[in-house]
Amino acid sequence: MGKRIGFQTVELSSKPKILQSYTIVGPKEGEGPLREYFHEILSDDMCDCKSFELAESKIHYKAVTSCIKSAGKKEADINYIFAGDLLNQIMASTFMARDLEIPFIGLYGACSTFTEAMTMAAMAIEAEFASYTIASTSSHFSSAERQFRLPLEMGSQRAPSSQWTVTGAAALLIGREGNYPYITHVTTGKVKDYGVKDPNEMGAAMAPAAVDTLKQHFQDTNRTEKDYDLIVSGDLGKVGKAITIELLKEYGYNIESNYIDCGDEIFHGESQGTNCGGSGAACSAAVMSSMIYKGLLSKKYKRVLLISTGALLSSTSSLQGQSIPGIAHAVAVECGGD
Amino acid sequence: MGKRIGFQTVELSSKPKILQSYTIVGPKEGEGPLREYFHEILSDDMCDCKSFELAESKIHYKAVTSCIKSAGKKEADINYIFAGDLLNQIMASTFMARDLEIPFIGLYGACSTFTEAMTMAAMAIEAEFASYTIASTSSHFSSAERQFRLPLEMGSQRAPSSQWTVTGAAALLIGREGNYPYITHVTTGKVKDYGVKDPNEMGAAMAPAAVDTLKQHFQDTNRTEKDYDLIVSGDLGKVGKAITIELLKEYGYNIESNYIDCGDEIFHGESQGTNCGGSGAACSAAVMSSMIYKGLLSKKYKRVLLISTGALLSSTSSLQGQSIPGIAHAVAVECGGD
Numbered sequence: 001m002g003k004r005i006g007f008q009t010v011e012l013s014s015k016p017k018i019l020q021s022y023t024i025v026g027p028k029e030g031e032g033p034l035r036e037y038f039h040e041i042l043s044d045d046m047c048d049c050k051s052f053e054l055a056e057s058k059i060h061y062k063a064v065t066s067c068i069k070s071a072g073k074k075e076a077d078i079n080y081i082f083a084g085d086l087l088n089q090i091m092a093s094t095f096m097a098r099d100l101e102i103p104f105i106g107l108y109g110a111c112s113t114f115t116e117a118m119t120m121a122a123m124a125i126e127a128e129f130a131s132y133t134i135a136s137t138s139s140h141f142s143s144a145e146r147q148f149r150l151p152l153e154m155g156s157q158r159a160p161s162s163q164w165t166v167t168g169a170a171a172l173l174i175g176r177e178g179n180y181p182y183i184t185h186v187t188t189g190k191v192k193d194y195g196v197k198d199p200n201e202m203g204a205a206m207a208p209a210a211v212d213t214l215k216q217h218f219q220d221t222n223r224t225e226k227d228y229d230l231i232v233s234g235d236l237g238k239v240g241k242a243i244t245i246e247l248l249k250e251y252g253y254n255i256e257s258n259y260i261d262c263g264d265e266i267f268h269g270e271s272q273g274t275n276c277g278g279s280g281a282a283c284s285a286a287v288m289s290s291m292i293y294k295g296l297l298s299k300k301y302k303r304v305l306l307i308s309t310g311a312l313l314s315s316t317s318s319l320q321g322q323s324i325p326g327i328a329h330a331v332a333v334e335c336g337g338d
Numbered sequence: 339m340g341k342r343i344g345f346q347t348v349e350l351s352s353k354p355k356i357l358q359s360y361t362i363v364g365p366k367e368g369e370g371p372l373r374e375y376f377h378e379i380l381s382d383d384m385c386d387c388k389s390f391e392l393a394e395s396k397i398h399y400k401a402v403t404s405c406i407k408s409a410g411k412k413e414a415d416i417n418y419i420f421a422g423d424l425l426n427q428i429m430a431s432t433f434m435a436r437d438l439e440i441p442f443i444g445l446y447g448a449c450s451t452f453t454e455a456m457t458m459a460a461m462a463i464e465a466e467f468a469s470y471t472i473a474s475t476s477s478h479f480s481s482a483e484r485q486f487r488l489p490l491e492m493g494s495q496r497a498p499s500s501q502w503t504v505t506g507a508a509a510l511l512i513g514r515e516g517n518y519p520y521i522t523h524v525t526t527g528k529v530k531d532y533g534v535k536d537p538n539e540m541g542a543a544m545a546p547a548a549v550d551t552l553k554q555h556f557q558d559t560n561r562t563e564k565d566y567d568l569i570v571s572g573d574l575g576k577v578g579k580a581i582t583i584e585l586l587k588e589y590g591y592n593i594e595s596n597y598i599d600c601g602d603e604i605f606h607g608e609s610q611g612t613n614c615g616g617s618g619a620a621c622s623a624a625v626m627s628s629m630i631y632k633g634l635l636s637k638k639y640k641r642v643l644l645i646s647t648g649a650l651l652s653s654t655s656s657l658q659g660q661s662i663p664g665i666a667h668a669v670a671v672e673c674g675g676d
Contacts (some may be wrong), residue, residue: 002467003466003467004467004469050658074670079342080526086427086651088653089446089448091445091655094529095655095660102528103346104526105454105457106426106447106454106650107443108445109444110427119443123465124461127461127467128340128341129342129461189394191432192436193436217385293471313427314425314427316425316426325433327432327442
């Protein structure tokens with residue numbers, strides 16, 4: 001039975017297993033450095049749909065159902081799906097779920113939603129409220145641009161510090177049996193706001209939240225950065241990553257040698273024109289569910305700390321001159337088996 | 339330790355207690371039939387803020403902090419806050435949480451968010467992941483109207499079947515000690531879509547989800563409508579309430595004599611011009627946290643089933659001609675003590 005250790009962390013003693021992952025990404029992501037790890041690369045990010053939003057929902061549905069099928073399970077085996085996305089009223093997730101017969105818990109944590117979903121999905125397994133759960137998220141470059149910034153048709157110039165919303169969806173199927181990678185700890189973040197107001201500076205807005213949760217995770221677990229093969233942040237991008245490294249040094253943690261950022265990994269920044277890197281609810285989801293999960297399966301990684309980060313802005317809050325609160329949730333995963 | 343009974347229900351054997359509730363509503367709600375039950379009635383629904391959205395966030399913050407204080411607890415005693423609202427990117431909840439030092443789980447389930455939050459908050463207590471949790475939601479008539487329908491300044495005429503979004507916020511503090519009302523079962527809903535496309539027909543869009551979850555709750559628990567003093571739906575309004583009663587008869591359940599709808603209860607429909615009744619994430623939250631909770635405390639009600647219902651539309655999905663998926667989550671609460 002799981003127990004709370006420290007202020008923000010729960011230790012999951014039953015070690016909920018990640019039995020299966022599934023990742024679908026868009027054509028641009030499929031040309032990036034992680035190409036070989038994705039389960040499916042779309043040739044057309046519209047997926048025969050009439051809108052970007054419906055395309056995102058279709059991709060999300062496909063990731064979830066393919067994950068269930070790949071694990072040899074059926075929809076009826078899944079007790080809960082914990083899902084979210086960036087769209088207003090999480091339209092991609094709710095429209096995905098209307099075609100499933102699975103109890104649905106809708107989440108919103110911006111780009112931190114994936115570890116939020118992993119946390120809830122793992123807790124439900126740990127507490128034996130469920131036999132199998134799904135954690136899933138999606139995002140789509142085109143639906144996000146027109147919702148948060150400007151319609152693509154306007155051809156606006158992108159700021160140097162801007163990030164590129166990942167088109168894709170990913171799902172993990174969590175249960176309790178087998179020699180699979182397992183979740184040992186979840187550290188749930190607080191909302192932190194340090195006054196950054198520029199929606200093109202999301203890395204800077206999210207970095208203090210990442211630092212706060214990482215520091216708290218280390219304190220709660222009596223671990224340090226050295227206990228992890230890899231510390232993986234969600235989508236801080238180049239700017240946010242650099243800030244996080246520097247701020248953590250002030251607390252005595254030096255993560256430079258074993259730290260990557262999903263936003264920084266998913267694109268060839270220079271040649272793909274993605275500026276500071278990828279972002280979006282699918283960013284850390286796609287990297288975790290492909291490269292990281294496969295690395296845990298192959299025991300290339302023994303112990304990974306994934307910390308997805310969210311910039312909690314809306315176009316309403318930005319237009320009203322509000323700053324951007326950030327949040328970050330951490331999940332510690334170990335490779336299973338012998 | 340909680341256990342899953344049936345497909346969608348978990349029985350919470352530790353009986354997580356609702357130690358405290360707190361409800362704040364706007365002036366119009368304060369003139370309604372439930373006036374005497376609310377903890378606080380605003381004289382001005384702008385709360386000295388510059389926008390409706392910031393006012394909603396401020397009300398939400400006040401409900402949460404007042405709930406904690408009224409229970410004689412401190413912020414640091416609360417391990418998780420599960421919160422959501424109707425705004426894009428749940429702005430009211432995230433901006434509320436930036437002023438709190440409490441780990442935050444953002445939820446979105448439209449007007450079903452309150453029972454979604456109660457479910458997660460009770461499960462965290464049941465599993466001993468937390469000592470105390472908060473479940474809270476908010477909504478605001480003016481922020482909802484301009485986001486989902488039209489700006490108030492346009493003075494649009496309201497459809498006869500339309501509902502009036504409740505201005506308010508409510509919070510419950512859940513823990514494990516004392517002789518308080520306690521949560522015995524949670525039944526998590528699936529997303530159901532029966533093709534209703536008119537955003538003024540939310541009651542009709544949500545009724546099939548309510549029926550599905552109620553039927554499943556009765557089957558999973560081996561209970562019937564007769565096992566409850568009161569069955570309380572979220573905000574189906576007059577139209578959705580009538581549909582729900584009729585549809586449930588087809589499954590052999592007659593809830594006519596012990597069934598109320600929060601949307602139907604909160605306003606004097608005729609004299610207050612609220613047409614089909616109240617709605618919004620604060621609707622079932624405000625009724626549960628005031629009249630129902632106080633009725634459980636005084637043992638007027640022995641066993642209540644609250645089923646908040648959500649219409650999962652966004653202005654994007656409506657403009658794209660999509661139908662409105664619905665969802666409903668049920669929570670069974672009993673009066674505690676001797």
